[in-house]
Amino acid sequence: FAELxxxxxxxxxxxxxxxxxxxxxxxxxxxCPAGGDLRAVLVTEPLRTPLAAxxxxxxxxxxxxxxxxxxxxxxRTEALMxxxxxxxxxxxxxxxxxxxxxxxxxxxxxxxxxxxxSSEEIALIREITGLSPYAPFGDNIHRxxxxxxxxxxxxxxxxxxxxxxxxGFTSVCxxxxxxxxxxxxxxxxxxxxxxxxxxxxTMLQQLFKRVDL
Numbered sequence: 386f387a388e389l390x391x392x393x394x395x396x397x398x399x400x401x402x403x404x405x406x407x408x409x410x411x412x413x414x415x416x417c418p419a420g421g422d423l424r425a426v427l428v429t430e431p432l433r434t435p436l437a438a439x440x441x442x443x444x445x446x447x448x449x450x451x452x453x454x455x456x457x458x459x460x461r462t463e464a465l466m467x468x469x470x471x472x473x474x475x476x477x478x479x480x481x482x483x484x485x486x487x488x489x490x491x492x493x494x495x496x497x498x499x500x501x502x503s504s505e506e507i508a509l510i511r512e513i514t515g516l517s518p519y520a521p522f523g524d525n526i527h528r529x530x531x532x533x534x535x536x537x538x539x540x541x542x543x544x545x546x547x548x549x550x551x552x553g554f555t556s557v558c559x560x561x562x563x564x565x566x567x568x569x570x571x572x573x574x575x576x577x578x579x580x581x582x583x584x585x586x587t588m589l590q591q592l593f594k595r596v597d598l
Contacts, residue, residue: 386583388509389564392575393545396568406553407513408542408564409506413550414483415491415498416541417475422555423536425476426469426519427510432477433462433484459486465521466490472530476539476552480507497539499550510534515557 391408393400466487469477477491479500491498502510510516514534535555542551544566556562565582569575 386586388505389562390567390579390582391544391549391564392567392569392572392579394569394572394575395545398569398578400568402566404542404551404564404566405561406538406551406564407509407562408544408566409499409502409550409552410544410547411499411501411550412548413497413541414500415488415496417492417495417497419475419495419497419539423475423539424473424533425478425514425516425536425539425552425554426474426530426533427478427480427507427516428521429480429507429518430520431481431483432465432479432487432521433458462486463490463493464527466494466496468521468527469496469530470494472533474530474533476536478502478507478510480504509562510554513554513556513558513560513562 388407391410467490475496477496477498479498480502482501483491483498488498516534517532519530519532537553537555539550539552542549551564554562565579567575567578567582569578
């Protein structure tokens with residue numbers, strides 16, 4: 386329930402609403418407007434190409450080697466973002482904060498990025514979409530990307546003074562997510578209303594729970 390509601394202080398209660406989809410309470414790291422259905426991927430690791438595999442020591446013996454290594458990383462990262470674009474991926478959802486080079490190439494190739502998602506948000510997105518994380522650094526980063534979900538929209542949303550991300554996913558299950566926007570004079574009142582609603586939903590869950598006789 387905590388991922389399916391948001392509060393806005395300073396507005397009348399009558400301004401409360403129910404929005405289709407989910408609201409992520411953070412701003413885009415990169416936003417590239419796109420119409421129609423969008424393909425989205427989920428990542429749980431930095432997309433800046435590492436110089437060496439985990440546990441492998443990488444030795445740089447000169448400034449020239451260091452600069453060449455940085456150029457290689459940049460080209461490799463650009464190739465990855467270009468590969469996302471060629472697979473019609475328009476939205477990158479990340480559980481980690483991505484480095485500036487990733488954000489730069491994402492903007493260049495028209496891929497919106499939302500980063501630093503919580504484990505609860507990742508779990509919710511995976512439940513809605515059935516999506517598995519995309520791991521680009523295997524034997525072939527240019528393989529076809531099959532770990533994608535469809536978003537019917539992805540747009541900025543302003544809740545009071547806070548910029549958020551509003552996404553509508555095509556659900557692969559009976560669960561069709563909606564987000565409750567609770568408005569009230571102060572945060573304390575909004576949280577009381579949220580707790581009361583959560584209690585009511587829990588009661589309804591118990592009331593309509595299937596009983597096998």
